[in-house]
Amino acid sequence: MVGLLAGLGWVYSASQKKDAALAALRAEHQQLQQERAALEETAQARTETENNELLRLRKDHEELLRLRNEVRQLRADKDQLGAQVRSAQAQARTAQAEAQGAQEQLQTLRVSAALPVTSAPGAPAAPATPEQQQAQLCIHNLRLIHAAKQQWAQQRQKPPGTLITPADIAPLLPNQTVPSSCPAGGVYTLNPIGTPPICNIPGHSLAK
Structure with missing residues (x-):
């Protein structure tokens, strides 16, 4: 009887120890689960932070490329503007040089237009034909028009x-x-700046 009681006591004691060990294991397992969850949460937060940082770096890189392109374009625009200037x-x-020459030529033509045509001393008079006189007067008109165009463009x-x-x-x-119109009946064409005026009669043109 005493042996049976002793055996039961030992079994009870062993059961208590086993339950205590199981409780300790459960507590340790729960603690490990909590630590694992904390580690996973920390890793997830770190990954999210790294992703955000990577995204920010990409945006900064894109902004840097955009600014470089703008600087390059501004330099190109500056060079082009400088060339145009x-x-x-x-x-x-x-x-200005052409207009100054034209103004001097126009003044000379104005003076010469007011002077009578004379022959050289001692030279026999060689009267021009009506056609020659008309051509000379036509060319004189073309010179006046050309000089006035150059002066107008310069001003x-x-x-x-x-x-x-x-x-x-x-x-x-x-x-x-x-x-x-031309004294011989021709028609004048002013032409744009840079192109001499013309008469539609052959031979009535400014010397090139």
Whole structure:
């Protein structure tokens, strides 16, 4: 009887120890699960942070590329504008020189138009035919028109190719009038700036 009681006591004690060990294992397992969950949460947060940082870096890189392209475009625009300014300045200098020459030529023509035609001393008179006189007067008119066009273009800084009307250059001509037609019946064409005026009669043209 005593042995049976002792055996039962041992079994009970072993059962208690087993239950305690199981409880300890359960607690340890639960703690491990909690630690694992915490680690997974930390890893997920770190991954999210890294993804956000990577996204920010990509956006910064794209912004940097955009700014570089803008700087490159601004430099190209600046170079193009500089070339246009230099070209315009060169054209302005050329137009100014041409206009100055045209103004001097126009003044000379105005003076010569008021002087009578004389022959050289001692030379026999060689009267021109009516056709020659008409051609000379026509060419004289073309020179006046051409000089007035150049002066008008210089005063208004107009480039070659600009269209012009008789009313534009009339104030720059003698009597403020543009010759309407050739003395021989030809028709004048003013032509744009940079192109000499012409008469439709052969031989009535400015020397090139």
